[in-house]
Amino acid sequence: MSLRDLLISQIRAQGPMRLDDYMTACLLHPEHGYYTTRTPFGTSGDFITAPEISQMFGELVGLALAQAWLNQGSPAPFTLAELGPGRGTLMADMLRASARVPGFLKAVDIVLLEASAVLRDVQADTLEAYTPRWIDSIEALPEQATFLVANEFFDALPIRQFVRDGTRWRERQIGLKDDVLAFGLGPAQPQPTLNERLEDTQDGDLIEDCAMAAPILATLSARIATYGGAALVFDYGDWRTLGDTLQAVQNHDKTDPLADPGHADLTAHVDFEALLRAVPPCTPSRITPQGVFLERLGITARAQTLAQTLSGAALETHVAAHRRLTHPQEMGNLFKIFGIVPQGSAMLPGLET
Numbered sequence: 615m616s617l618r619d620l621l622i623s624q625i626r627a628q629g630p631m632r633l634d635d636y637m638t639a640c641l642l643h644p645e646h647g648y649y650t651t652r653t654p655f656g657t658s659g660d661f662i663t664a665p666e667i668s669q670m671f672g673e674l675v676g677l678a679l680a681q682a683w684l685n686q687g688s689p690a691p692f693t694l695a696e697l698g699p700g701r702g703t704l705m706a707d708m709l710r711a712s713a714r715v716p717g718f719l720k721a722v723d724i725v726l727l728e729a730s731a732v733l734r735d736v737q738a739d740t741l742e743a744y745t746p747r748w749i750d751s752i753e754a755l756p757e758q759a760t761f762l763v764a765n766e767f768f769d770a771l772p773i774r775q776f777v778r779d780g781t782r783w784r785e786r787q788i789g790l791k792d793d794v795l796a797f798g799l800g801p802a803q804p805q806p807t808l809n810e811r812l813e814d815t816q817d818g819d820l821i822e823d824c825a826m827a828a829p830i831l832a833t834l835s836a837r838i839a840t841y842g843g844a845a846l847v848f849d850y851g852d853w854r855t856l857g858d859t860l861q862a863v864q865n866h867d868k869t870d871p872l873a874d875p876g877h878a879d880l881t882a883h884v885d886f887e888a889l890l891r892a893v894p895p896c897t898p899s900r901i902t903p904q905g906v907f908l909e910r911l912g913i914t915a916r917a918q919t920l921a922q923t924l925s926g927a928a929l930e931t932h933v934a935a936h937r938r939l940t941h942p943q944e945m946g947n948l949f950k951i952f953g954i955v956p957q958g959s960a961m962l963p964g965l966e967t
């Protein structure tokens with residue numbers, strides 16, 4: 615039975631589904647989930663992420679975290695962690711670049727939070743030279759200094775959507791229309807947790823809520839405030855999201871999120887305000903465009919050095935990758951980054967102002 619048929623029979627039996635439940639089923643269903651059954655990244659996959667575009671991304675991020683580790687007195691042992699590591703490419707590039715930092719590899723404890731068994735296997739292959747371990751929840755991070763990166767992790771977390779109706783909200787649900795999955799709206803109800811959004815919305819506006827995101831950041835911040843460390847979060851989104859940002863991508867093209875459950879990537883824009891609200895007791899940086907951050911870390915100089923060893927098509931790909939990561943009309947502006955450090959610690963390089 616396909617995931618679509620499973621969902622249709624579930625809706626027939628139990629009524630319309632919430633969007634977060636639909637997203638969880640599509641992305642992480644043990645037999646049919648998008649991430650649990652495939653490796654979707656790369657030019658041959660459905661979409662491409664920054665670490666898959668160029669090694670420069672992981673090298674610079676790795677060196678930024680290694681600098682934070684040095685700034686905090688090189689704690690040992692320490693955790694180098696990643697949320698949603700995909701193919702493990704970012705972690706591999708970070709480790710290769712930071713291998714030159716004296717003592718770093720000797721003290722590192724590599725910890726990966728990954729929900730997909732298929733991707734855990736891919737990560738194990740990519741990181742064969744190291745000894746990573748996997749955790750199932752953020753609470754399982756070891757109680758020691760923690761330097762963490764997350765790229766396109768928070769956008770994969772399930773959201774709910776609500777349409778404003780007076781001072782109440784109607785939840786967007788997935789039901790059936792002529793036996794086909796279709797969006798509908800639930801009854802108008804008060805939603806006390808959304809009260810703040812009554813200030814910046816009007817009747818009929820759609821807002822999104824990602825319940826999992828802030829608690830993850832709150833746990834991480836508490837860990838970093840207590841034991842030291844730093845985190846870097848990359849994603850696309852805005853200070854506060856307004857409107858429907860749910861997106862399905864298949865074969866590098868946008869598609870209907872209900873058309874082919876389990877076979878398309880589903881994401882939503884990240885609400886940076888909600889994330890940053892969970893950061894105290896740590897200090898956050900400003901939210902900075904990815905392109906600005908990478909330029910400050912010296913991506914152009916690194917690109918020029920790498921270019922000297924390349925020619926022909928490889929050189930063209932490399933030049934295009936640099937542009938794609940940094941140019942305001944490509945990923946440079948759409949993707950944002952913020953860092954967090956313990957109060958009183960130096961901010962991560964590239965995010966000081």
Ligand code: SAH
Nearest residue numbers: 649663698699700727728729730765766770
């Ligand atoms: N960071 C990688 C992959 C981004 S895709 C890159 O930049 O290429 C999202 C990643 O998060 C995948 O590895 C996916 O399996 C993982 N993921 C999604 N939801 C998750 C969850 N709830 N818990 C843990 N990992 C999750």
